[in-house]
Amino acid sequence: MAERLGAGLISGLFNGMAAIGGIAVALLLNRSLMAPVRMRATMIMLFFFTDLYALGWAGATSTGEATRSSLLDADILRWVFWLAPPMLAGIWLGQRSIAGASVVRFRQYVLTALTLVSLLTVLRALQALLG
16 A cells, blocks of 8 residues: 555656656556556556546646647647557557567566666756756
């Protein structure tokens, strides 16, 4: 129970700071005894509904005008529609790439993916800091 609470707190903190709260959840799920197919489905649904929730709040708090402070406007919706097909293709490719993988291999795959995402995030932050 404490592990789940801690993962939730860290996820919320990371999500509030940098919109990367999924890393803590993925690490928690990776430690679980869930079968790879079930773990993957859980992560997909969690991120899907988290993103829908955020999109809903962005729409609810937007002024309806295209201003710098607007969280949801036509440009954002265009990005959503442009990025939905590659996202679905990525989900399909991910499923094919881990089909038949052992539990150990799957968990290594998840840790490698999380490490790469984390490194890219750090590099992006450094690039922004250095100009």
